[in-house]
Amino acid sequence: MHNPLLERSLSLYSKGEFIAGEGEEIVVYDPSTTQAITTLKAASTPQVEQAIEAANAAFPAWRELGGHQRAEYLRQIAQGLEQRREYLIDVQMHNNGKPRFEADIDVSDAIATFNYYAEQAEQLEAKQNKPVDLPDPSYQGQTRLEPVGAVGMIVPWNFPLVTSAWKIAPALAAGCTIVLKTSEYTPLAELVYADIAQAIGLPSGVLNILTGAATTGIAITQSKKLAKLSFTGSNLIGSRVMQTAAQRCQPVSLELGGKSAIVVFKDAPIEPAVEQIIAGIFFNCGQMCSATSRLLVERSCAETLMPALVERTRNIKLGSPFTEGVEMGPLSNLPQYQKVTGLLKQAQQDGLECLAGGEVAANQTGWFVPPTIYDHIDRNHPFWREEIFGPVLVVTYFDTEAEAIELANDSDYGLVATVISADLEQAQRVANQIWAGHIWINSPQVIFPQTAWGGFKGSGIGRELGPWGLSAYLGVKHISVYDTQG
Numbered sequence: 001m002h003n004p005l006l007e008r009s010l011s012l013y014s015k016g017e018f019i020a021g022e023g024e025e026i027v028v029y030d031p032s033t034t035q036a037i038t039t040l041k042a043a044s045t046p047q048v049e050q051a052i053e054a055a056n057a058a059f060p061a062w063r064e065l066g067g068h069q070r071a072e073y074l075r076q077i078a079q080g081l082e083q084r085r086e087y088l089i090d091v092q093m094h095n096n097g098k099p100r101f102e103a104d105i106d107v108s109d110a111i112a113t114f115n116y117y118a119e120q121a122e123q124l125e126a127k128q129n130k131p132v133d134l135p136d137p138s139y140q141g142q143t144r145l146e147p148v149g150a151v152g153m154i155v156p157w158n159f160p161l162v163t164s165a166w167k168i169a170p171a172l173a174a175g176c177t178i179v180l181k182t183s184e185y186t187p188l189a190e191l192v193y194a195d196i197a198q199a200i201g202l203p204s205g206v207l208n209i210l211t212g213a214a215t216t217g218i219a220i221t222q223s224k225k226l227a228k229l230s231f232t233g234s235n236l237i238g239s240r241v242m243q244t245a246a247q248r249c250q251p252v253s254l255e256l257g258g259k260s261a262i263v264v265f266k267d268a269p270i271e272p273a274v275e276q277i278i279a280g281i282f283f284n285c286g287q288m289c290s291a292t293s294r295l296l297v298e299r300s301c302a303e304t305l306m307p308a309l310v311e312r313t314r315n316i317k318l319g320s321p322f323t324e325g326v327e328m329g330p331l332s333n334l335p336q337y338q339k340v341t342g343l344l345k346q347a348q349q350d351g352l353e354c355l356a357g358g359e360v361a362a363n364q365t366g367w368f369v370p371p372t373i374y375d376h377i378d379r380n381h382p383f384w385r386e387e388i389f390g391p392v393l394v395v396t397y398f399d400t401e402a403e404a405i406e407l408a409n410d411s412d413y414g415l416v417a418t419v420i421s422a423d424l425e426q427a428q429r430v431a432n433q434i435w436a437g438h439i440w441i442n443s444p445q446v447i448f449p450q451t452a453w454g455g456f457k458g459s460g461i462g463r464e465l466g467p468w469g470l471s472a473y474l475g476v477k478h479i480s481v482y483d484t485q486g
Helices: 045-065 067-083 085-095 100-126 160-174 188-200 214-221 235-246 270-286 299-314 334-350 401-408 424-433 466-471
Strands: 012-014 017-019 025-030 035-041 130-132 139-147 150-154 177-181 207-210 228-232 252-255 261-264 294-298 353-356 372-375 392-398 416-420 438-441 474-482
Touching: 012 045, 012 188, 017 188, 025 085, 045 067, 045 139, 045 150, 045 177, 045 207, 045 214, 067 085, 067 100, 067 160, 067 188, 085 100, 085 160, 085 188, 100 160, 100 466, 150 160, 150 214, 160 177, 160 188, 160 228, 160 466, 177 214, 188 207, 214 235, 228 235, 235 252, 261 270, 261 401, 270 299, 270 392, 270 416, 294 299, 294 401, 299 353, 299 372, 299 392, 334 392, 392 401, 401 424, 416 424, 424 438
Parallel strands: 150 177, 150 228, 177 207, 228 252, 261 294, 261 416, 294 392, 372 392, 416 438
Antiparallel strands: 012 017, 012 207, 025 035, 130 139, 139 474, 353 372
């Protein structure tokens, strides 16, 4: 198998071939050791343009191939991921710092996504030229769902394998071609998609994967030859993508940040509640747009819940992904480590009440941050309002259901939420009133490809996954036929 850890010069996949980048050098690190894994070269602006030209050249044939044949390619990609499971787990443990169980979940999620969109591609054929009733009998109406064209994609570093699957699979199913830029921090997992594409004979130019940093991303967002941009990442960069696209009224999909709430009512069983709180904020070191980083606890159960939560948090095993039994690895890159550790120092200066964590171990190797909890957080404090993207949980309390809903909605974001209650009627009632795109009731953050992903307010534009993810890459065409014999 082509191994991007070893083939250091072949950092791009364009027009069906692995090629060397001609842009800036990108050093890829192992966050557990801070040692360099490899050095790659980014795509230069001319190489970005060449990949976009290849995607546009490949589009007509890929569009006309039909949903059934595109589905076969998608299933082959899923099979290719399964065949490379152990390698992909190893790549993510080394490059992202994910514990093995997290890396394995990511591979399974990516496989499920490609298999799901294979089914969606097949079903798309049955939806073409669908009749539409019109008020004038002299006319017949039809609708078609057409792929939008060649699409530019920019993906983040926290879930590189999964977020890429969420974009690549529906776009290919719809009949679009792709130019995807990896994160400069975690490019190795996506290069495996290129390896699979080459192995299964995916037509040249249909999928182009470019290693790159800001310069490469800017070249993609400024291109007039892409029909759409799909971006997942921070609100800061997302706003720049949107501004650039707005100059030519180019469609965009944006999956951005979150500052999500997890609401625990007094009747919640303590042990399951604690585990769901832990998973919601400390999975992937809290490096999740969906992290439920604001804990809302009904005051009457605080004396029981909080000691159990603090004890469980303090006992989380933090360490290298290759250490037996480790539950949480390092942050994935140095800039994020510096940001989060800087915020921990700010919390000390602000006198926040720290129940667990809060300080980085002296003389440690690796970008490790302990799971941290701050109690009685003020709603005007930045830790309540701003996304940290690290293992930091803030806690406040409520007395009534109405207060819980108001607190949950007190955010500039609206991506996800979790409600924990033994009273399912109450949980459903609260979930209905929380302004977020995906809400779990008495569950960890299990995400099926059949569900919707995206949010309200500052959490982005559009939806991924489910039929909505496919629709993001389709345009509606209406055909009106006048009956000249009528």
